[in-house]
Structures are given as structure tokens and as C-alpha cells.
Amino acid sequence: MRLNKQQIEHFAFGIVKGLLKEGLILTDDKEKMLIEVQEIITKELEREDLLDEEVKEILREKLNEIRNANIDYYEMFKMIKSKLAEKENIIL
Numbered sequence: 001m002r003l004n005k006q007q008i009e010h011f012a013f014g015i016v017k018g019l020l021k022e023g024l025i026l027t028d029d030k031e032k033m034l035i036e037v038q039e040i041i042t043k044e045l046e047r048e049d050l051l052d053e054e055v056k057e058i059l060r061e062k063l064n065e066i067r068n069a070n071i072d073y074y075e076m077f078k079m080i081k082s083k084l085a086e087k088e089n090i091i092l
Contacts, residue, residue, distance in 0.1 A: 003045060012037040047090055055081045 003011065016034050019025045027033045055077055059066065066076060085092050 003041075008038055008041050008045075009034075012041055044090070047088075048085075048092065051081060051084055051088065051090055054084060 012034055015037055016025075016030065020027070020030070025033070058080055059073065059077060066073060082092070084090075
């Protein structure tokens with residue numbers, strides 16, 4: 001995961017604060033809302049981590065073909081990840 005717990009908490013706090021300030025959400029329990037947003041962020045980051053592993057596995061299986069075709073590994077990684085993310089409805 002690219003963000004640690006403290007970064008996720010800070011990010012979630014900013015999101016909740018902004019939504020409340022703009023009147024886009026209403027809540028009687030700001031702390032509960034903050035925890036829920038943190039959980040959503042964490043789950044989405046975990047989904048992206050799983051997606052990365054899936055892409056790596058695909059590339060491992062095709063490594064010889066990639067080398068023989070002189071294709072840039074990282075460009076291929078980004079392309080496959082993007083296509084799988086779209087298919088899995090993951091926002092990157």
C-alpha cells in the first residue's frame with residue numbers, strides 16, 4: 001500500500017472536512033464518518049495492490065515474449081493495469 005495509516009487518516013480527515021464544509025454531506029457522528037472514509041480508502045488501496053499483483057503475474061507469464069519483442073516492461077505494466085482497472089471498475 002502506498003499510503004501508511006497516518007496518511008490515510010489525514011487524507012480521510014480532509015475529505016470529510018471538505019464535504020461537511022460544502023454541505024455535501026450531513027452527519028451526527030463526524031468520527032464515525034471519518035472511520036468509514038478511512039476504511040473505504042484502505043479497501044480501495046488494497047484492491048489496487050491486488051491489481052498490481054495480478055499484472056505482475058501476467059507479465060511473469062509473458063516475460064520472454066516481452067523481452068523478445070523489446071517491449072518496455074513498465075509501459076506494458078501501466079497498459080495492462082489500466083485495462084484491468086477499467087474492467088474491474090477500479091479508479092486509479
